[in-house]
Amino acid sequence: MRRAYFKNNWIAALVVAPQLLIIFVFFYWPTSQALYWAFTLEPPFGGSNQWVGFENFQYILGDPIYWQSIWVSIVYAFGTTVLAMGFALILALFVDRQLRGYKTFRIGMIWPYAIAAPAVGLAFRYIFNPYAGVMSYVNQAFPGIWDPILNGNHAMLMIIFAGAWKQIAYNFIFFLAGLQSIPRSLTEAAAIDGSGVMRRMWDIQLPLLAPTFFFVLVINITDSFTDSFGIVDTMTAGGPARATNLMVYKIFTDGFEGLDYSGAAAQSIILMFLVIALTVFQFRYIERKIHYT
Amino acid sequence: MKTTFFSAAVASVTLLGATQAESKVKFEYWYGLGGYLGEVVAETCDRFNAAQDQYEIVCVGQEGYANAVQNTIAAFRANQHPTLVQAYDAGTADLMMSGEFYSVTQMMADFGIEIDWDDYFPGIANYYAASTGELYAMPFNSSTPMMYYNIDDFAAAGVEPPATWDAFGETLRALKAANPEKCAYGYSPSTWIDLEQFSMAHNIPVASNNNGYDGLDAEYLYNTTQHVTHMENLLSWFNEGLLEIRTSQGGLNARDSFAQNQCSIYFGSIASHQTVHNAAVDGLNWDVEMLPIYEGFERHNTVVGGAALWVLSGKTEEEYRGAAEYLQFLARPEEAIFWSTKTGYIPVNDTAYQAMLEVNFWAEPPFAGREKAIKSLTYTEPTELTRGIRLGGFIQARKEWVNEVQAAFAGDKSMQEALDTAVQRSNRILQQFARTYRGKELP
Numbered sequence: 001m002r003r004a005y006f007k008n009n010w011i012a013a014l015v016v017a018p019q020l021l022i023i024f025v026f027f028y029w030p031t032s033q034a035l036y037w038a039f040t041l042e043p044p045f046g047g048s049n050q051w052v053g054f055e056n057f058q059y060i061l062g063d064p065i066y067w068q069s070i071w072v073s074i075v076y077a078f079g080t081t082v083l084a085m086g087f088a089l090i091l092a093l094f095v096d097r098q099l100r101g102y103k104t105f106r107i108g109m110i111w112p113y114a115i116a117a118p119a120v121g122l123a124f125r126y127i128f129n130p131y132a133g134v135m136s137y138v139n140q141a142f143p144g145i146w147d148p149i150l151n152g153n154h155a156m157l158m159i160i161f162a163g164a165w166k167q168i169a170y171n172f173i174f175f176l177a178g179l180q181s182i183p184r185s186l187t188e189a190a191a192i193d194g195s196g197v198m199r200r201m202w203d204i205q206l207p208l209l210a211p212t213f214f215f216v217l218v219i220n221i222t223d224s225f226t227d228s229f230g231i232v233d234t235m236t237a238g239g240p241a242r243a244t245n246l247m248v249y250k251i252f253t254d255g256f257e258g259l260d261y262s263g264a265a266a267q268s269i270i271l272m273f274l275v276i277a278l279t280v281f282q283f284r285y286i287e288r289k290i291h292y293t
Numbered sequence: 294m295k296t297t298f299f300s301a302a303v304a305s306v307t308l309l310g311a312t313q314a315e316s317k318v319k320f321e322y323w324y325g326l327g328g329y330l331g332e333v334v335a336e337t338c339d340r341f342n343a344a345q346d347q348y349e350i351v352c353v354g355q356e357g358y359a360n361a362v363q364n365t366i367a368a369f370r371a372n373q374h375p376t377l378v379q380a381y382d383a384g385t386a387d388l389m390m391s392g393e394f395y396s397v398t399q400m401m402a403d404f405g406i407e408i409d410w411d412d413y414f415p416g417i418a419n420y421y422a423a424s425t426g427e428l429y430a431m432p433f434n435s436s437t438p439m440m441y442y443n444i445d446d447f448a449a450a451g452v453e454p455p456a457t458w459d460a461f462g463e464t465l466r467a468l469k470a471a472n473p474e475k476c477a478y479g480y481s482p483s484t485w486i487d488l489e490q491f492s493m494a495h496n497i498p499v500a501s502n503n504n505g506y507d508g509l510d511a512e513y514l515y516n517t518t519q520h521v522t523h524m525e526n527l528l529s530w531f532n533e534g535l536l537e538i539r540t541s542q543g544g545l546n547a548r549d550s551f552a553q554n555q556c557s558i559y560f561g562s563i564a565s566h567q568t569v570h571n572a573a574v575d576g577l578n579w580d581v582e583m584l585p586i587y588e589g590f591e592r593h594n595t596v597v598g599g600a601a602l603w604v605l606s607g608k609t610e611e612e613y614r615g616a617a618e619y620l621q622f623l624a625r626p627e628e629a630i631f632w633s634t635k636t637g638y639i640p641v642n643d644t645a646y647q648a649m650l651e652v653n654f655w656a657e658p659p660f661a662g663r664e665k666a667i668k669s670l671t672y673t674e675p676t677e678l679t680r681g682i683r684l685g686g687f688i689q690a691r692k693e694w695v696n697e698v699q700a701a702f703a704g705d706k707s708m709q710e711a712l713d714t715a716v717q718r719s720n721r722i723l724q725q726f727a728r729t730y731r732g733k734e735l736p
Contacts, residue, residue: 041731047393150699240696241696258725
């Protein structure tokens with residue numbers, strides 16, 4: 001059999017070039033810049049860079065506020081991932097069973113993903129406002145039960161809900177596609193053998209869904225570390241008293257409000273390695289338990 | 294003085310007229326003020342463009358002081374920055390350390406424009422001056438805080454506006470006794486008023502090294518001064534129900550609560566004077582007074598709040614000449630009057646002040662009372678502690694203070710603990726700032 005290949009390599013290069021250029025401009029170039037700043041002292045207006053080695057990293061890692069920021073980021077990542085994957089899975093199972101109206105739901109479920117994070121943040125800020133929003137009715141019935149403006153735990157819950165709500169749509173698409181690619185004959189055979197809906201789900205659908213599940217897990221965790229800025233900025237601005245000061249948001253405030261470019265650059269390098277490490281960890285230890293069919 | 298400005302302008306216009314007649318020189322000006330105040334800034338640009346045909350100033354609003362500075366830095370790094378930028382008081386140290394500016398004193402001297410720098414109120418000029426006294430940026434929109442009070446409520450309670458904080462507590466109790474339903478004092482935590490201006494008026498330090506003027510290795514000291522007592526008093530008034538927290542998140546902020554006749558007292562910038570007038574309910578009878586002082590302290594000057602105009606480096610001589618013309622234009626008494634009439638801001642130099650006195654600017658409402666802000670600013674000659682604040686990363690330090698004071702008001706910790714934590718965290722910001730500019734000195 002003959003192998004198909006491009007005779008003219010420059011055509012291939014030409015086709016790939018725009019993509020490479022985009023990756024270079026929006027990823028490699030800023031990353032290299034951040035890497036350089038992380039090891040120097042970069043004044044906001046530019047000028048004299050001083051090479052300081054790992055000093056910026058030592059400074060950040062010696063800061064209890066930074067560790068607090070890592071901690072709240074982990075809480076946020078865990079919270080949104082569990083909520084978003086759990087709900088998406090339940091909804092996808094329902095739609096896959098073709099319950100009444102599933103076609104409408106299938107389309108409706110995808111919409112939230114198309115909404116920009118700041119818009120999600122603004123909508124939820126209204127919903128969760130203790131004085132004016134939907135939650136003000138709850139506050140009226142039980143005074144003082146909900147106050148994200150002063151209570152850090154409430155504020156964290158609020159951004160987790162908003163972040164998860166947006167992510168559910170994305171997860172839903174993948175779960176539904178995964179469920180639909182499971183051969184009908186398997187579930188039908190199980191049904192003939194007399195197993196009920198729940199048993200079929202536990203023993204057939206979920207194990208076969210594992211690869212999708214793993215992929216969605218990696219994406220969700222990565223996403224919650226890097227893509228939470230819009231929601232935090234519109235809903236809490238990192239407050240109250242730093243309770244929602246996620247790592248990405250801290251990079252923004254230190255860099256742009258504090259004009260500490262080197263510190264912010266060092267933090268983004270740490271964040272980058274953290275996300276890489278998490279992904280590697282997941283591939284090494286979780287993927288092993290997954291069987292691709 | 295008026296004639297000096299005018300003749301200098303005429304001289305430079307005729308001088309340039311010969312060479313520049315064919316096309317106008319354009320230069321950019323980025324300003325941070327937004328909303329109504331931003332519109333008035335744009336009007337000053339239009340007036341400048343209409344007043345002469347040598348230069349065209351292109352004014353771009355950045356919707357917020359912080360944005361103006363951040364965007365300028367980003368633009369500067371790409372070499373797309375404006376010639377002029379309006380930068381807020383708290384960003385002064387950041388701009389000074391950048392070194393990427395053209396000192397206005399130097400610029401005016403280079404272009405042969407005579408400006409009597411001693412004419413500027415010291416409480417304003419010192420804020421933007423180097424240790425040598427050289428003014429680096431042109432003071433522009435300037436304000437200082439005042440106590441706003443409801444005359445009728447005070448009369449009903451049989452009290453006068455208190456001159457001391459010691460009497461202030463009694464005043465609050467009298468107001469509450471006379472009208473138990475009404476909020477006596479609408480409060481929202483403000484570093485600018487409760488910490489910075491409070492410390493200036495009492496001649497006590499906010500930070501060591503004379504509030505940072507003498508070197509980058511300053512440390513915050515406000516957890517050891519009268520400021521602590523003051524904040525503890527505010528907290529005890531809050532616990533007594535004499536003081537109510539009024540912030541935007543909770544509905545009406547302190548200023549609007551005052552204007553809507555919900556609270557009898559509020560502290561705010563004189564720049565809000567016009568806004569309060571516009572928002573006041575019918576028949577609201579109110580006035581302003583200088584901040585109270587604690588007994589045992591001598592009243593000192595307060596300092597400016599607001600912003601100054603910085604000229605950035607890396608522009609052509611023609612653009613600088615245009616910027617110089619615009620700054621000179623703004624300094625004219627008639628322009629100062631225009632600016633103060635349209636906004637609540639006060640004139641920045643004595644010439645404009647005298648010109649406004651001559652036309653009895655402050656005789657009638659809505660302007661009556663605003664002259665007290667000038668009295669507050671010029672109450673004494675600035676001492677080493679009342680020149681202003683020269684601390685890096687000050688925006689973040691303000692946030693630390695607000696966060697901690699909120700925690701104290703929420704009952705999470707004592708006021709002393711809160712202020713100790715705020716100082717400790719703010720000192721870290723100062724260390725970080727000093728680190729970024731390692732080996733450099735404040736000018």
